[in-house]
Amino acid sequence: MLLKSLEFKRRDGIQVKVTEIPVLKEDENHFFMMNQNLQLYLKEVFSSDSRAQVYSFRQYMKRRMKWKDYQAIFHQESLKHNA
Numbered sequence: 001m002l003l004k005s006l007e008f009k010r011r012d013g014i015q016v017k018v019t020e021i022p023v024l025k026e027d028e029n030h031f032f033m034m035n036q037n038l039q040l041y042l043k044e045v046f047s048s049d050s051r052a053q054v055y056s057f058r059q060y061m062k063r064r065m066k067w068k069d070y071q072a073i074f075h076q077e078s079l080k081h082n083a
Contacts, residue, residue: 001074003058010046018045020058022073030073037064 002023009015021038024031041060062070 006042008046010048012049014051014053016045016053016055018042018055018057020056022058024073030069033069034061034073037061 003019004021004023005017005019006021007015007017018041022034024034037060038057041055041057045055058074061074065073
């Protein structure tokens with residue numbers, strides 16, 4: 001699973017970083033749902049009065065999604081012999 005992060009400054013000047021955003025192709029099943037949730041989450045973070053500088057999109061989605069869908073998107077294969 002390829003993950004990306006996004007950095008921006010809010011209106012109050014605080015530098016904010018949103019981490020663990022999955023990269024999905026447009027033809028994947030969960031693309032639309034992830035795109036919509038990312039937009040909602042970014043609006044929430046942008047308008048927040050919190051002083052936090054790092055936010056995890058993965059943790060946000062863990063609370064919002066059904067566990068089966070969460071595992072389908074964020075499942076990471078374990079490597080054999082730590083390779």
